[in-house]
Amino acid sequence: MKKIVTFLVIFISSCFAAEFSMNEYNTPLIEAKDGYGTIIDSPDIVVGSSGIVMHNFGPSKRSIIARASVTEKSGGFAKVRFEVFDSLEQKAMPIPGILPARGDTIILNYLYSRSLIVVPNKEIYNEIVSSFKNMEFIHPDIVGSYLSYEYKPNPSRNDFRKMCSQSAAGLIFIAMNNEALFADCQSFEVLKRFKSGSVSYYQLPFYTRVKDIDTVFWKFGSSKISDFDRHYKSLLKDK
Template identity: 60%
Template sequence: MKRILLALGLFLSSVFGAEFYMPPYETLIFDVQNGEAVIADNPAIMVGSAGIVMHDFGNGENAIIARAVVSEKSGAKAKIRFEVFGMLEQKALPLPKILPANGDKVILNYLYDRALIVAPNAEIYAQIVQAFPNIEFIHPDLGGAYLRLNSKPNPSRDDFRKICAKNSTGLIFVAMNEKSVFADCGSFKPLRTYESGKVAYYTLPFYSRVGDIKTVFWDFTNGPISDYDKHYSYLLGLDDE
């Protein structure tokens, strides 16, 4: 037990006192073509950070018409690509047919004050929440309940995107052995990486109080995670680095 407590303390020591602050950044888009646009660059944004495109109808009303992801930064400009914004999707309502145009407003780092948390055990979960008091972490029970309801013991990027959308969350925080990452919940692009300690033990697929998450008996392709760190490193694209 002492060894476990020591390991947990060491895990937190290098993360504690760390900060994550990416405030919303608003600007107009221009040079729109082929599903991309150019914006003025700003230190507040990073490649992989994302947000929304707002269209002003000129009558005092505006609406979200697309999702925007920063794909490139060069000099004083940055390039964004457009994606379908599914967070407010309603099956009874059609998707907006208005495409982004020059002069529309983009708000990047959208919902970056809320994060889904993926932690290997209860102790590390509690310590991470304490380490980042400026972030509102969504309790992992909400993610665990979604996975259990959908028989997903092996969560994919798309599963986490749906969980984030249901909880109006822009970020995902993943704590792994000797490394922890804040990533955009849509692009899964790592935005901040922290050196952390060793993980003493794992709860799979991540810590929650939901209990065992089992697949349906006829699904032979969606078995439980066998290696926590390998699984989440793959989802975050860290294996390609």
């Protein structure tokens, strides 16, 4: 009976959450100073979300020169923090040495139609994937294969950031006991929380068909996860 109730709670919550979407939002940069910028506020802008800064080099030439994360909203304006954009980094090509400036374009909610997915078991994975029809989830086997190769049974923020960059994903979805959420995959700021049911069992470090994600004695900090919820809560940054 408990299993049936748990399924219904998660399913109902997921159906409600299936409307979740954060479309790309384009806006001009009206001020840039000391590593921060100002843009006009909008209901589409969420504190904690991130995007990119585009610079025009000519009538038909433009390039990404930085990452931008929304830090606050007030008085009809939103403030963004500039960061190095290294998702497309190539050793043969230098990082653009151009700083964001007034007139550049900010594209927020960048790659928010694609998400990594971290869930405790196969049943919850199937429920979430079938409920969020508008979201393209990166299969957890991709992340699992990377962790297995790197001997990392306790994935860190940087591990997920790397896999988001390689998979062209802007979000990470995490399901825990009685709650689930979407977070920005670079800042790990929580963008949206959902109520869900209790978890009947856990697969560690998360559900994946990749087996034997093990540790090695010579790699510092590669011990296995003992508590799923505690580990992933420790990675998050709340608003």
